[in-house]
Amino acid sequence: MRPDERIGEEHDVHPVRVEEDLLAARHAVRAAAVAAGFSIVDQTKIVTAASELVRNAYIHGGGGTMTVGVVRDARGRTGLRLQVRDDGPGIADVEQAMTDGFSTGAGLGHGLGGTRRLVDDFHLDTAPGRGTTVTVVRWKP
Amino acid sequence: MLGTDEGQVREVLARMLAEDQATLVRDWAGQQAGTGPESGRELQREATGLLEALRGAVGGSLPVARIVEQDPAVRDALTSWSERRARVGAEPSATAMAMLALKRTMLGAIERHTEDSALRYRAALLVNELLDSAGVLTFAVYASGRERIIREQHSQVLELSTPVVRLWRHVLAVPLIGTLDSARAQVVMNSLLEAIQANEARVAIIDITGVPTVDTAVAQHLLQTVGAVRLMGAECVVSGIRPSIAQTITQLGIDLSHIVTRGSLADALATAMRLIDEGTRPGGVTG
Amino acid sequence: MSAGLPILRLGDILLGGLLSDLDDKTALAFTDELTERIANEGIRGVIIDISRLEIIDSFVARVLMQLAGTGRLLGARMVVAGMRPAVALTLTELGLRLTGVATALNAEQAMELLGWRRPAEEAPHAP
Numbered sequence: 001m002r003p004d005e006r007i008g009e010e011h012d013v014h015p016v017r018v019e020e021d022l023l024a025a026r027h028a029v030r031a032a033a034v035a036a037g038f039s040i041v042d043q044t045k046i047v048t049a050a051s052e053l054v055r056n057a058y059i060h061g062g063g064g065t066m067t068v069g070v071v072r073d074a075r076g077r078t079g080l081r082l083q084v085r086d087d088g089p090g091i092a093d094v095e096q097a098m099t100d101g102f103s104t105g106a107g108l109g110h111g112l113g114g115t116r117r118l119v120d121d122f123h124l125d126t127a128p129g130r131g132t133t134v135t136v137v138r139w140k141p
Numbered sequence: 142m143l144g145t146d147e148g149q150v151r152e153v154l155a156r157m158l159a160e161d162q163a164t165l166v167r168d169w170a171g172q173q174a175g176t177g178p179e180s181g182r183e184l185q186r187e188a189t190g191l192l193e194a195l196r197g198a199v200g201g202s203l204p205v206a207r208i209v210e211q212d213p214a215v216r217d218a219l220t221s222w223s224e225r226r227a228r229v230g231a232e233p234s235a236t237a238m239a240m241l242a243l244k245r246t247m248l249g250a251i252e253r254h255t256e257d258s259a260l261r262y263r264a265a266l267l268v269n270e271l272l273d274s275a276g277v278l279t280f281a282v283y284a285s286g287r288e289r290i291i292r293e294q295h296s297q298v299l300e301l302s303t304p305v306v307r308l309w310r311h312v313l314a315v316p317l318i319g320t321l322d323s324a325r326a327q328v329v330m331n332s333l334l335e336a337i338q339a340n341e342a343r344v345a346i347i348d349i350t351g352v353p354t355v356d357t358a359v360a361q362h363l364l365q366t367v368g369a370v371r372l373m374g375a376e377c378v379v380s381g382i383r384p385s386i387a388q389t390i391t392q393l394g395i396d397l398s399h400i401v402t403r404g405s406l407a408d409a410l411a412t413a414m415r416l417i418d419e420g421t422r423p424g425g426v427t428g
Numbered sequence: 429m430s431a432g433l434p435i436l437r438l439g440d441i442l443l444g445g446l447l448s449d450l451d452d453k454t455a456l457a458f459t460d461e462l463t464e465r466i467a468n469e470g471i472r473g474v475i476i477d478i479s480r481l482e483i484i485d486s487f488v489a490r491v492l493m494q495l496a497g498t499g500r501l502l503g504a505r506m507v508v509a510g511m512r513p514a515v516a517l518t519l520t521e522l523g524l525r526l527t528g529v530a531t532a533l534n535a536e537q538a539m540e541l542l543g544w545r546r547p548a549e550e551a552p553h554a555p
Contacts (some may be wrong), residue, residue: 004145012536023451044514051485076220076282114522334513365520372516374531
């Protein structure tokens with residue numbers, strides 16, 4: 001994923017500090033997805049993924065930032081790239097974070113496994129004490 | 142003389158691209174004229190963009206072998222050039238021919254610029270290497286652009302022709318097409334869901350008569366379709382389960398116990414009507 | 429500050445709608461008001477119209493599931509109506525199951541599910 005990616009245009013940075021930021025973040029991602037020409041269904045998937053990620057950053061990570069922008073790969077495909085970063089405690093058990101929370105919907109699990117299914121490329125960078133950065137890309141088919 | 146420093150060659154080339162830009166643009170655009178729908182002015186604009194980008198990259202420090210892939214301006218210019226050709230449906234050879242024409246144009250300019258044969262030789266090698274990799278990229282982008290456009294058109298046709306049938310009041314039927322890739326399967330699923338919404342259907346009969354074999358991919362698609370239909374508030378009946386299919390499903394360990402299945406479409410319709418009559422659904426509370 | 433989301437009452441059924449942009453505060457206020465009215469007004473059915481809701485993430489899903497559970501304990505059956513195809517497809521891919529939440533295609537079908545019948549009903553099987 002990474003070697004192919006190339007940042008083509010400007011990427012907007014959005015704060016994720018207070019609850020209102022969650023809504024603003026969703027709007028920004030929706031706008032970016034519309035501008036990039038994604039179908040309604042794909043827009044919905046991207047925005048839902050963004051919603052999960054920023055909520056995680058807000059609830060588990062003590063707040064952070066979200067960056068959204070268009071990328072292109074070696075074959076000229078267009079994609080939308082989201083990066084959500086927080087300086088929180090980091091995820092101690094990555095495996096658990098990738099699997100918990102969703103099948104029952106209960107609890108405050110990270111639900112990253114589900115989010116991963118909504119995107120094409122998924123990269124998680126985390127360690128206890130080092131914060132968490134999740135980078136995802138959804139490509140236009 | 143031999144041993145001409147690469148840096149020196151690049152500097153000379155960059156200077157040439159700057160000084161001769163107008164001529165190069167006119168020359169190259171002229172060679173492309175008539176090969177496609179682009180106007181003379183558009184061709185010149187594209188040519189200017191690309192030559193500017195090449196000048197910047199050649200005069201820079203990125204190794205020649207990596208300029209096309211890694212210099213943002215060059216890559217952007219080549220990519221949009223190719224995508225435009227893909228969009229208008231240009232001949233596949235058009236990209237290669239245009240790159241060859243550019244090479245000829247630039248080599249001609251080198252000859253005009255210097256008498257030094259060692260310099261000419263080194264410069265020609267450099268232009269060759271640069272434009273060969275440009276040719277590779279432009280063709281790849283063009284090809285994937287064509288692929289994408291064909292797929293999109295196919296998708297649109299698929300969407301228009303997804304055979305969702307109004308079998309009865311509030312009952313829709315749709316054949317499950319087992320050989321679709323996942324992207325197209327999504328298109329079909331979306332069509333079904335929108336049809337359910339538009340027709341206020343209560344039951345969607347998914348007919349798998351036309352599916353030759355059920356493998357895990359097909360089963361996955363089926364389960365997802367049923368799941369999505371239920372989330373929207375309608376119920377599903379799967380029809381067309383043949384004994385051999387039933388065996389395969391069991392052998393694969395796929396659990397369809399929470400889905401209502403019937404052997405024939407007629408049975409499925411009767412079941413659907415009964416479900417509506419009852420006013421409840423077996424999975425009336427999802428999950 | 430009031431929830432801002434309108435809640436109508438039809439007999440012993442409450443009908444509320446969620447809008448396209450649902451922030452956390454609004455969602456929780458909505459839930460609180462519904463729960464209170466279910467308890468105080470002898471409500472036996474609740475219809476939540478989500479036809480304008482563009483995104484259901486894990487938070488919204490939890491809110492709906494908890495509301496359904498709370499309502500059930502208080503003797504009311506909850507139906508979520510009008511889910512958009514794009515949302516249904518996304519939830520399916522996300523692997524989120526709305527456990528314990530009944531769904532209907534639209535508010536009218538939700539009403540029928542809750543036992544409300546239109547006065548002059550045609551013959552049930554007219555095509």
